[in-house]
Amino acid sequence: METKDLGIYIHIPFCVRKCAYCDFLSYGVEAANEFGIKDIHRAYIESVIAELGSYVEKCNDRNIATIYIGGGTPSILDSSLMLKLFDYIKENYRVNDNAEITIECNLGTTNIEKFKAYKNAGINRLSLGLQSTDNAMLKILGRVHTYEEFLKQYEDARSVGFDNINVDLMSALPNQTVDMYVNDLTNVIALNPEHISSYSLIIEEGTHFYNNPEIINNLPSEDDAVRMYELTNEYLANAGYNRYEISNYAKNGYESRHNSSYWKLTDYIGVGLGASSYFEGVRYKVHRNLKSYISGDYHHEEVEEISNKDSMEEFMFLGLRMMEGVKCSDFKRRYGVDIESVYGEVIEKHINLGNLIKTQSHIKLSAEAIPISNQVFVDFML
Numbered sequence: 471m472e473t474k475d476l477g478i479y480i481h482i483p484f485c486v487r488k489c490a491y492c493d494f495l496s497y498g499v500e501a502a503n504e505f506g507i508k509d510i511h512r513a514y515i516e517s518v519i520a521e522l523g524s525y526v527e528k529c530n531d532r533n534i535a536t537i538y539i540g541g542g543t544p545s546i547l548d549s550s551l552m553l554k555l556f557d558y559i560k561e562n563y564r565v566n567d568n569a570e571i572t573i574e575c576n577l578g579t580t581n582i583e584k585f586k587a588y589k590n591a592g593i594n595r596l597s598l599g600l601q602s603t604d605n606a607m608l609k610i611l612g613r614v615h616t617y618e619e620f621l622k623q624y625e626d627a628r629s630v631g632f633d634n635i636n637v638d639l640m641s642a643l644p645n646q647t648v649d650m651y652v653n654d655l656t657n658v659i660a661l662n663p664e665h666i667s668s669y670s671l672i673i674e675e676g677t678h679f680y681n682n683p684e685i686i687n688n689l690p691s692e693d694d695a696v697r698m699y700e701l702t703n704e705y706l707a708n709a710g711y712n713r714y715e716i717s718n719y720a721k722n723g724y725e726s727r728h729n730s731s732y733w734k735l736t737d738y739i740g741v742g743l744g745a746s747s748y749f750e751g752v753r754y755k756v757h758r759n760l761k762s763y764i765s766g767d768y769h770h771e772e773v774e775e776i777s778n779k780d781s782m783e784e785f786m787f788l789g790l791r792m793m794e795g796v797k798c799s800d801f802k803r804r805y806g807v808d809i810e811s812v813y814g815e816v817i818e819k820h821i822n823l824g825n826l827i828k829t830q831s832h833i834k835l836s837a838e839a840i841p842i843s844n845q846v847f848v849d850f851m852l
């Protein structure tokens with residue numbers, strides 16, 4: 471039987487408290503308590519395990535290449551629950567020996583014992599939310615940790631033997647100057663993590679930042695925001711990080727395999743509240759009602775069969791986010807037609823504008839087009 475690789479994403483929708491900019495599906499401790507569910511974390515993990523169980527048969531010809539526990543703040547859970555989850559996965563799925571297994575951690579919820587437990591469970595990659603190295607900024611963002619606490623816990627993670635760590639940073643923050651951001655970059659580079667992500671702040675509806683004049687009126691100018699974006703690449707390239715996706719940088723060989731599989735449109739199942747899946751040509755999402763999820767209802771909503779046309783568009787948008795670009799032979803293998811026969815005109819137009827580069831095997835964004843990538847992607851709508 472042919473075996474294909476599969477990724478698993480598991481969503482943990484709990485945090486200590488909601489950060490001021492966050493629109494992810496997550497509940498702070500107080501909001502979670504309002505559900506009045508006894509031992510809510512345990513109950514949630516039991517439902518996750520039940521949902522995972524519903525895929526076992528469908529996925530029995532699949533090798534699990536990556537597992538990503540995201541959120542929310544997965545590290546808020548007691549380690550015994552994480553072990554329970556991993557015991558279930560290992561007993562019921564065929565996890566590759568070299569699978570990349572990541573857990574997102576937010577500082578203020580981890581300690582050395584938890585890191586040891588993660589290692590024992592087989593987790594081999596940590597993604598640490600830092601966002602800024604400036605304590606005043608961390609306060610504005612509503613983060614629950616200081617930079618000094620982050621440093622201590624980063625050291626703990628290293629001392630336990632984690633040798634594949636991502637640090638998340640943010641730019642274009644309220645009151646942030648270019649110098650302040652450069653200071654963040656310099657501090658993070660000095661830590662020497664294997665992977666760094668840096669996203670610009672986007673003010674999302676429904677967050678504390680939304681419509682808040684103190685925040686909106688103190689955002690950096692557009693020029694400064696672009697400058698921060700450019701400096702990210704400059705500083706990280708000088709420090710030996712490759713930009714392999716618009717906002718993601720890694721030392722050689724440490725590119726996130728799980729995230730790369732999203733950009734390459736390979737199959738993954740998303741388990742947990744609101745998690746999305748892309749599986750055998752269908753994209754779908756678990757509903758977002760925590761109470762009914764915990765009572766064992768994990769029905770899907772927003773089920774969408776991906777047509778060939780939609781799939782081609784996504785393949786291009788997502789593929790072009792990666793610096794290596796889209797491999798022409800992959801397009802042909804997937805869709806049975808040459809990329810030129812579908813996108814020849816668009817590709818030529820953007821090559822002439824200097825936005826795309828064609829190599830022997832790939833089509834990719836030029837460095838100059840990265841800040842305007844969305845304008846390029848739009849042209850790939852069919």
Ligand code: SF4
Nearest residue numbers: 485488489492541542
């Ligand atoms: S820790 Fe992450 S998921 Fe939780 S509230 Fe903050 S930004 Fe959102």
